[in-house]
Amino acid sequence: MTLLDHVVLQVDDLNAIGDWYDQIVSLAGGTRTFDMPNLIGYALPGQPAQLFFSLATDPGGRQTHVALRVEDEATVRLGHEFATAAGAEILHEPRLWPEYGPDYYAVFIRDPAGNNLELKCQASTGRPTLST
Incomplete structure (x- = not known):
């Protein structure tokens, strides 16, 4: 990967x-x-x-955007949980982004330096799996 x-x-x-x-x-x-x-x-x-x-x-600022590819939806959500606990701004909650592809699942986070960090994966079924 x-x-x-x-x-x-x-x-x-x-x-x-x-x-x-x-x-x-x-x-x-x-x-x-x-x-x-x-x-x-x-x-x-x-x-x-x-x-x-x-x-x-x-027009909203001069941020760099970097997307990291992760294994699955659970890992995207884990990144969201970490960022939230660390006090980071969540730009977009974890969800499917059909405008980028039918299985595009991602969260967008503002890093401590002000950049737009994305954690993304290809959703396993076209919809994210639910945590248990």
Whole structure:
């Protein structure tokens, strides 16, 4: 399993820097596969549409976003419990994110330095399992 799932760097102007990153990311074998007004993303050819590197503009601040891939839904919830106990700001509670994929399950946490940390997994059944 891979520890790092994806990274999103914050930039001032996507249009100004997007072409530059298109060239740089192509050196690593990536191509632009996702293009929205506030986000462009890159993936590896022949891979699912999973983004591994993105650029975004965030009018709410200049946070870096890092997503760590974890084993399962229980681990996502464990990360949420740890962050809550440690007093971290929870940006988004653990849940399915169908806009990112049918089995995309994640929690979004503000780390102590102010960055947006995501713990994510592929849900085992398209819905998270329940804790017992």
